[in-house]
Amino acid sequence: MVKDELLMIPGPTFLAESTLKAMSRQMISHRGKETGALLTSCIERLKEVFRTENDLFILTASGTGAMEAAIANIVEPGDKVLCTTCGKFSERFKKIAEVFGAQVIEVSSEWGNAIDPEKVKAALDENGDVKAVTVTHNETSTGVRNHVEEISRIVKSHGALLIVDAISSMGGDHVPVDDWEIDLCLAGSQKCFAIPPGLSFISVSDEAWEVIKRTKRKAFYFDLVNYKKSLEKTPPQTPYTIAITLLYALDDALNLMFDEGLDNVIARHHRVAKLARDGIKSIGLKLFPVREEICSVTVTAVKMPEGINDQELRQKVREHGVVISGGQDKLTGEIFRIGHMGRVTEREINITLKAIKQALSDLKFPLKEEALIQK
Numbered sequence: 001m002v003k004d005e006l007l008m009i010p011g012p013t014f015l016a017e018s019t020l021k022a023m024s025r026q027m028i029s030h031r032g033k034e035t036g037a038l039l040t041s042c043i044e045r046l047k048e049v050f051r052t053e054n055d056l057f058i059l060t061a062s063g064t065g066a067m068e069a070a071i072a073n074i075v076e077p078g079d080k081v082l083c084t085t086c087g088k089f090s091e092r093f094k095k096i097a098e099v100f101g102a103q104v105i106e107v108s109s110e111w112g113n114a115i116d117p118e119k120v121k122a123a124l125d126e127n128g129d130v131k132a133v134t135v136t137h138n139e140t141s142t143g144v145r146n147h148v149e150e151i152s153r154i155v156k157s158h159g160a161l162l163i164v165d166a167i168s169s170m171g172g173d174h175v176p177v178d179d180w181e182i183d184l185c186l187a188g189s190q191k192c193f194a195i196p197p198g199l200s201f202i203s204v205s206d207e208a209w210e211v212i213k214r215t216k217r218k219a220f221y222f223d224l225v226n227y228k229k230s231l232e233k234t235p236p237q238t239p240y241t242i243a244i245t246l247l248y249a250l251d252d253a254l255n256l257m258f259d260e261g262l263d264n265v266i267a268r269h270h271r272v273a274k275l276a277r278d279g280i281k282s283i284g285l286k287l288f289p290v291r292e293e294i295c296s297v298t299v300t301a302v303k304m305p306e307g308i309n310d311q312e313l314r315q316k317v318r319e320h321g322v323v324i325s326g327g328q329d330k331l332t333g334e335i336f337r338i339g340h341m342g343r344v345t346e347r348e349i350n351i352t353l354k355a356i357k358q359a360l361s362d363l364k365f366p367l368k369e370e371a372l373i374q375k
């Protein structure tokens with residue numbers, strides 16, 4: 001990244017100066033007391049962010065590693081897994097479940113819409129003995145937030161495990177793991193936590209442990225039983241070498257989050273998301289999600305305006321100092337996305353909206369005049 005360029009993509013997100021500095025520390029033993037204390041302290045605070053009393057582990061792997069860990073520890077060939085799909089990341093869960101031999105039942109909605117809980121209910125009523133249900137809380141590819149709480153009530157009344165990918169929302173949005181009875185909940189480091197890519201977090205409920213214990217697990221690096229055993233050692237540790245530098249970064253990032261206050265962090269994400277949506281609409285552009293109530297609070301997906309080329313637009317926005325994302329897979333060229341997770345405040349949203357407005361004006365797009373954008 002060019003210096004002074006503002007990174008507004010849905011992960012990796014830009015880091016605080018103190019986090020950058022924390023990572024320049026010397027190495028320590030990965031099985032020593034100091035690492036043990038750091039690990040324990042980070043896990044205790046992560047549990048508060050997750051609002052859970054469940055076990056929680058830190059994996060040295062990007063978010064997809066945590067997705068694989070969830071499936072690998074739960075699924076045996078032939079097990080029925082219901083995968084809800086509404087975009088690229090939720091479809092990834094389906095692919096992983098298939099790799100582990102699951103009999104996948106898919107409940108999908110069109111990209112840009114949220115999962116219909118009624119369809120989940122119908123599929124569970126129709127298929128007995130579904131072992132687990134996967135839900136992507138925040139579908140980063142479409143800017144849509146799913147109603148996990150409602151889906152959870154249905155899943156729980158059918159006795160299945162609930163696996164939730166909260167990779168791009170945990171730490172930015174309200175995801176109370178225990179209240180919503182999420183059995184395996186996943187988060188990633190380079191999204192709302194504002195540390196570099198390379199760590200992911202996974203919480204495991206008692207009910208999930210019961211299933212894990214009686215499952216013939218096809219996992220080695222991600223065998224969660226080993227993570228639990230290692231954490232119970234003195235000093236606490238991970239089975240394989242943890243990314244120590246990223247643990248330094250996590251410690252600092254959690255300090256920043258707790259200094260601000262977890263509720264304030266979430267409120268800030270809601271505020272900047274609304275500012276982004278209002279700004280986009282005031283320019284005369286349209287949000288991609290089909291209804292505003294289902295819009296994500298960490299990423300805003302916008303329909304590409306008629307007659308404007310997606311790559312050209314993003315190039316122009318970059319010339320005005322801001323990096324935004326395009327669409328993925330079938331949404332390539334159809335949408336662009338603004339990430340507003342992690343350290344993002346009103347200031348960065350205003351800079352981004354101004355850059356988009358200038359870029360559109362460069363490309364001769366007729367801007368709506370009432371623009372909300374402040375200098």
Ligand SMILES: *Cc1c(COP(=O)(O)O)cnc(C)c1O
Nearest residue numbers: 062063064089138140167168188
């Ligand atoms: C980013 C993301 C992932 C994948 O994470 P990686 O760190 O790229 O492996 C999975 N799910 C969602 C919802 C994401 O936003």
